[in-house]
Amino acid sequence: AMNDEETVALVAGGHTFGKAHGAADAEKYVGAEPHGAPIEQMSTGWKNTYKSGVLEDAITSGIEGAWTPNPTQWDGDYFEVLLNYDWELTKSPAGANQWIPTEASNARKAPSAGGNGTQALMMTTADMALKMDPEYRKISERFHKDHKAFEDAFARAWFKLTHRDMGPKDRYIGPEVPSEELIWQDPIPKVNYTLSDADIEKLKKMILASGLTVSELVKTAWASASTYRDSDKRGGANGARIRLEPQRSWEVNNPEELNKVLTVLERIQKEFDGEVSMADLIILAGNAAVEEAASKGGYNISVPFSQGRGDATQEQTDVESFSYLEPLADGFRNYMNEKLDVADEDLLVDRANLLSLSIPEMTVLVGGLRVLGANYNNSNHGVFTDKVGTLSNDFFTNILDFSVTWDAANSDEKEFIGRDRATGAMKFYGTRADLIFGSNTELRAVCEVYGANDGEEKFVRDFAKAWTKVMNLDRFDLK
Secondary structure, three states: OOHHHHHHHHHHHHOOEEEEEOOHHHHHHEEOOOOOOOOHHHHOOEEEEOOOOOOHEEEEOOOOOEEOOOOOOOOOOHHHHHOOOOOEEEEOOOOOOEEOOOHHHHHOOOOOOOOOEEEEOEOHHHHHHHHHOOHHHHHHHHHHHHHHHHHHHHHHHHHHHHHHHHHHHHHHHEEOOOOOOOOOOOOOOOOOOOOOOOOOHHHHHHEEEEEEHHHHHHHHHHHHHHHOOOOOEEEEOOOOHHHOOHHHHHHOOOHHHHHHHHHHHHHHHHHHOOOOOOHHHHHHHHHHHHHHHHHOOOOOOOOOOOOOOEEEEHOOOOOHHHHOOOEEEEEEHHOOOOOOOOOOOHHHHHHHHHHOOOOOHHHHHHHHHHOOOOOOHHOOEEEOOOOOOOOHHHHHHHHOOEEEEEEEEOOOOOEEEEEEEEOEEEEEEEEEEHHHHHHHHHHHHHHHHHHOOHHHHHHHHHHHHHHOOOOOOOOOOOO
């Protein structure tokens, strides 16, 4: 998620150095990739048989030439030549589209890669956009006039590019960590309170007496924590950005219901005779709901709670950047954006992977969330129980039940109806994200463990463990 200034800085800074290689037609002269290359190439591949195969004879992108007259020097020549020369479209020796200065520009040249002679400068169409696009041009002209501003912008954009997948600043180590905190690092204020066991129990009682249902509390905690992406360590419950834009308005979070829950939790936060962040309170509420649901099923469990989450402000939240975290599908809540044409089960596995979940963890969470009534928009898809809000293994016993037959409800085979085999009476509705647990042999094997006559207690305890893992995915201070 780079803004216009960062985009211009990265393109210009990257093209201040080096050259592109397209000395000849790659189809004719470049061999197979490492996997397909002959054994004697020892996994190097892409053997170039054009002349020497290196320096001015190299072939990579197919674009040929350097962007600046001094491609080994950090200077301001990139904007100097881009803005002050006229450019015309041509073809590289490899056949790629690229731009070269017009003859009337009387342009300077770049040294050849081998050091013998010179060659014409070139620009790609991406480079030309920095001159032709009105907004990009404004930035380019400013950087051309103020080289220090360009240097600072490039340094910041490069730092962002190379650290974007490392998560919050707290994960950085070493003596060169910058002291400045940047908004793209998703800053979160530290907390300075410690809740006692008595405080935690008091808050749980306040939450369970608030009138909010188990389903509402579980859905809110899941919505807060499940934004986490292990791919770039973003998202998660810390910061309580579920109460801020854009997350507060995401369709998957049922904004109207979410606002109701947040309003009640904010009231509890104010009435509590101590200090607690909304981030901690949301997760504690979810934990209390899971414990209550287990108690309804006859199991007395304690869901671990790790306090210490802070509350981010709207000013500390880059709305555009966070918008990319919005789930287009969440099989754990049986949510699927209607515009998507991808199998529900594939997107469920993708979401589980982002949450770093194992196959059993994914399975136990889906089964638990279904019976807890955590579905998007309170749908009854996959809710294979008549005890919604009780943590039972009903999802598994019913998905395994051969007395239930399933048929597609429509031609796109995304929704299904389960009927009593003997009477034909409708019993359940399900989606592909539900039926996959009975259809896939590996998932079915896990379901058979939790759906066994003696499997419910294991299910309850495994669910609590997997739930706790998701609630703490972004708690890097605990790892």
